[in-house]
Amino acid sequence: MGAWGFQAFENDDAMDWLQDLEDGGAEVVRHGLNQVTDGYIEAPDGSVAVAAAEITAAAQGSPHGDLPENVVTWVRVHGAELTDGDAQLALTAVERVGGEESELAELWDEADEPEWTESLDDLAERLRTALR
Template sequence: MGAWGFLPFENDDALDWLDELETGGAEVVRGALTNACTGYLEAPEGSVAVAAAEITSACQGSPLDDLPENVASWVTAHGAELGPEDVELALQAIARVTGDESELAELWDDADEPEWRESLTELSERLQAALR
């Protein structure tokens, strides 16, 4: 896992995925979230799903304090394309990423880094608030 931190954009997989995001619209985010919702979840797909969920939250007006500039620009240009159904999908993806069938959860648990789970709990809370 090429990660230097526990936040959504602090790993190689998420940053590589941002290249794809910049050339597409909301379907790129939906695809990443949907991909995380079936079967055993490999670490790269889990990392991308977390980034996609963070973007979904930002599109609902609850961004991470320090969004990368290219992500903030994408949210400004495409944010209105993501709605409540996407928030629900993001919540499902986060539940899968933190669940028993997730390589990413196994790796972070083995690394004994509770901040990773705490950051995803906080992300889930921001997403849930967007549904209220």
Template structure:
């Protein structure tokens, strides 16, 4: 994983996902990305998919009017043309983030670094912006 920081947008996989989102006129990419992690909850989701799912959850938070302070302009522009997400989509975003925080390659990679607590805090912050 090419990461330059612990933030949710500070890695190559996340920014590749952001670039791909521009080509979608609906939330299909977000749903597919989140479902990939949810479907692998009993397995071991890999880091690239997890990074994409974290950013997908960030897009859901932005749709709720709760964007991260470092939210890329591409997500801001995409959100401007959309309506609020369904409760089901918000629940999927929360569930995917919870899977990543409990059992994933991304968690294990960050656990091996000195920035694990900061990474974990960034995901906890995201969960606060995704209400039940």
């Protein structure tokens, strides 16, 4: 797992995906979220979904305090394209990535890093707040 931290953008898969994001709008975020809607979730798809969920939360007015500058810029330009439906999809994605059918959850569990789970809980709560 090419990760140097537990936050959404502290891994190679999310950082690679940001290159795709720069070339597109909300459909890139939706695609990242839709990759984890069913079946077993491979770690790269889980990492992308968490990054997409962070972007969705930011677009809905509940950003993480430490977003990469290119994400802040993307949200400023394209954030209005993401809807409440996207926020619900993001919440579902976060719950699935943190669940039992997720390679990423297994890897972080093996690494004994409770901060990863706490970061997902925080993201889920920010998405719930945005949906209220």
